[in-house]
Amino acid sequence: MTQVFFGKIIHTKSFDEFEICTNGYIAVDEAGVIFAIGQESEFATWLTKNANYEAAQVERLTPDQFLMPGFVDCHIHAPQVAQIGLGLDMPLLEWLNTYTFPLEAQFNDNKFATKVYAKVVEHTIKAGTTLASYFGTNHKQSTVILAKEALRQGQRALIGKVCSNFNCPDFYVETTANSLADTKKFIEEIKDLNSELIKPTITPRFAITCTKELMTKLGEIAKENRLHIQSHISENVSEVQFIKSQYKCSYAEVYDSTGLLTSKTVMAHGVHLEDAEIELLRKRGTSVAHCPASNTMLSSGLCDVVRLIKNGVKVGIGTDVSGGNSMSIQDAILRTLDVSHHLEFVKKQDIKGNGSLNVRQNSYRPIDYKNAIYLATLGGAEALSLSNVCGNFMPGKEFDALIVDTSVYPLHNYIADDDKGRKSAELQLFEMVQKFIYVGDDRNILKVYVKGKQIKNNCIC
Structure with missing residues (x-):
C-alpha cells in the first residue's frame, strides 16, 4: 500500500x-x-x-x-547483551578473558541463543535502530538464528559469524579449516533467507585472535562474494603494541596486507590510528565505527572523530554492547558529544606542575547535536556502504x-x-x-x- x-x-x-x-x-x-x-x-x-x-x-x-x-548502529555484539554492565572497570583484554569469551562460548546452545537474540533485536528496535551491524559468535548455527530473528522482527541488519583461531581460550577457539568452512556455510544460509534486509558480513574478531592465513582467506571470500567486512582496529594502546610486536607494521597495514581493507569494510574504534593509517583507510574507502561508551568504560581512549572526517574517513556510531552499557544509539549520540567536548578541553587546557592553568589557543570545533544526528543516520549508512538504500x-x-x-x-x-x-x-x-x-x-x-x-x-x- x-x-x-x-x-x-x-x-x-x-x-x-x-x-x-x-x-x-x-x-x-x-x-x-x-x-x-x-x-x-x-x-x-x-x-x-x-x-x-x-x-x-x-x-x-x-x-x-x-x-x-532510523538510527544506524555500526557496531554491536549481539551475544554480549547477556553480560551488559559487567566488567566495565577492566581494560579490554582482561575484560575479554574474564567475561566475554566464557559468555560467547555458551552460544553453542541454540536454545540459549534464541532466547537472547529475540530480546536483542526487540530492544534495539525499541531504541530506534533500523539498521545494525551485528557480531555473532564463533558458532555458525546460532549466528544464523540471530539473522532469522532480525528478519522475523523486520530489522535491517549486517550479520557476521565471528572468526578467531588464535590467542583465544581452549574452550572458545576454532581451527582455520573449520572457521573458513563455517563462514562459507553461513554465507549460503543467509543467502537462502532471500531477503534484502539481511546481509552476511565477514567478521574476523580482530588481528590479535586471527592468524594471517585466516585473515587472508577471509579477505578472499569477501572479494569473491562482494561482501561487507567488519572488525576492530586500534582500540587501546596495549592492543596496538601487541600488533606491532607481532607483525612489525601498523595495525591498518596488517589488515590491508590480507585484503580486509575495502570500501565495504567498517572497523570499530580507531582510537589510536596514526596519520599514515588514516590515509590508508581513506584510500581504501574503509570506515570507522566510533564507539564512545566502550572507549571510555574500558579505558581505551578518546577517538577524535573530527580528525577522521577532516581526513576523508567515513564515520558512523556504534553502541559496542557490551563494552558499551546501552543498546541505544541515542545514548551513543550523547556519549559522542561528551567525547568531542572532552577532546576540546584536552586541546585547550594545560595544567602546569605548580597547579596554575594555561589556556592554549586552538581551532578545534567539537561536534554539535546536528553533526551527531548525521553520524547516527546517514553517516552510519555511509560507513556501512548502504547509503544508497537508507540513511535519509x-x-x-x-x-x-x-x-x-x-x-x-x-x-x-x-x-x-x-x-x-x-x-x-x-x-x-x-x-x-x-x-x-x-x-x-x-x-x-x-x-x-x-x-x-x-x-x-x-x-x-
Whole structure:
C-alpha cells in the first residue's frame, strides 16, 4: 500500500547539512521506497501528477511529533547483551578473558541463543535502530538464528559469524579449516533467507585472535562474494603494541596486507590510528565505527572523530554492547558529544606542575547535536556502504524512519506550551529535536519503520 506522511520532518545530507521541514510530506510507494518529499503546500499540485497516491494510507503527525531517519548502529555484539554492565572497570583484554569469551562460548546452545537474540533485536528496535551491524559468535548455527530473528522482527541488519583461531581460550577457539568452512556455510544460509534486509558480513574478531592465513582467506571470500567486512582496529594502546610486536607494521597495514581493507569494510574504534593509517583507510574507502561508551568504560581512549572526517574517513556510531552499557544509539549520540567536548578541553587546557592553568589557543570545533544526528543516520549508512538504500529521506531510498513524540514522558514535562506562540516554526522544531536528543529516550520513539513497514508501535500513556 502506498503511504503519505504529513508533518515535521528532519534529516541530514552531509556532516554539515541538516535539513528541516516544518510542514512537509513524504510519499512512500508499495515497495517501501520514498517516491517524493516536499512541502505540504505543494502536495495538491504533486498529487494531480501522481493520482495513484489518492488512495494512499495517510499518517498525519501531531504538532508534538516529527519524522526522522532510523538510527544506524555500526557496531554491536549481539551475544554480549547477556553480560551488559559487567566488567566495565577492566581494560579490554582482561575484560575479554574474564567475561566475554566464557559468555560467547555458551552460544553453542541454540536454545540459549534464541532466547537472547529475540530480546536483542526487540530492544534495539525499541531504541530506534533500523539498521545494525551485528557480531555473532564463533558458532555458525546460532549466528544464523540471530539473522532469522532480525528478519522475523523486520530489522535491517549486517550479520557476521565471528572468526578467531588464535590467542583465544581452549574452550572458545576454532581451527582455520573449520572457521573458513563455517563462514562459507553461513554465507549460503543467509543467502537462502532471500531477503534484502539481511546481509552476511565477514567478521574476523580482530588481528590479535586471527592468524594471517585466516585473515587472508577471509579477505578472499569477501572479494569473491562482494561482501561487507567488519572488525576492530586500534582500540587501546596495549592492543596496538601487541600488533606491532607481532607483525612489525601498523595495525591498518596488517589488515590491508590480507585484503580486509575495502570500501565495504567498517572497523570499530580507531582510537589510536596514526596519520599514515588514516590515509590508508581513506584510500581504501574503509570506515570507522566510533564507539564512545566502550572507549571510555574500558579505558581505551578518546577517538577524535573530527580528525577522521577532516581526513576523508567515513564515520558512523556504534553502541559496542557490551563494552558499551546501552543498546541505544541515542545514548551513543550523547556519549559522542561528551567525547568531542572532552577532546576540546584536552586541546585547550594545560595544567602546569605548580597547579596554575594555561589556556592554549586552538581551532578545534567539537561536534554539535546536528553533526551527531548525521553520524547516527546517514553517516552510519555511509560507513556501512548502504547509503544508497537508507540513511535519509532522499527519493529512491527505502523508508527507514522514526516518528518521535515529544508529548510523551520524559519530555512532556519540559515542553512549554505557552512559549510556542512566541517562536518561529523552525525554532520550535529545532528545540523539539534538541529536547529529544538530550533528554528523551525510547519512550519518545512512537513508531519505527523499515522499508515502509511499521515494526514498532508505542502506545501513548
